[in-house]
Amino acid sequence: MRSVIERYNKVKEEPHPLANPISEVKYWQSEAANLRQQLQNLQANHRHLMGEDLSGLNVKDLQNLEKQLEIGLKGVRMRKDHILIDEIQELNRQGNLIHQENLELYQKVYGRRNATREDSNSFINNRLSIREDPHEPFCLQLCQPQQENHETPPGTTIG
DSSP states (O other), rough: OHHHHHHHHOOOOOOOOOOSHHHHHHHHHHHHHHHHHHHHHHHHHHHTTTTTOOTTOOOOHHHHHHHHHHHHHHHHHHHHHHHHHHHHHHHHHHHHHHHHHHHHHHHHOOOHHHHHHHHHHHHHHHTOOOOOOOOSOOOOOOOOOOOOOOOOOTTOOOO
């Protein structure tokens, strides 16, 4: 496409030698044929990248195609990682805000003394920590929630 634009600009700047209508028609016919060939090449390349019509390619062509795909895949993965890191940072920020709001509400209901003790206990019991550096590697583990003993002692009636 770039070469077509360059040729157009070059023809536009130079005095037009195609004053003859027959030579002008031949020029535009050759341009159209050239553009058709470029379109066919691009379509064939697209089919190859999509994994179609590979029967006519030799080993070297297939290796080059594989390298192109690996480079493209690496770019996609980098972009995906960047988006996920941004989302994790945003979720951490939202989690911090929600945590702060929760502490403030808890302090309003139960007072300061219980809020700070409950805050440290809830983080220790739930094994939850909000990290400051989102680029630091992390490990997620699933664990069973701790069950509190809600059974009533024998001889007690529930009213």
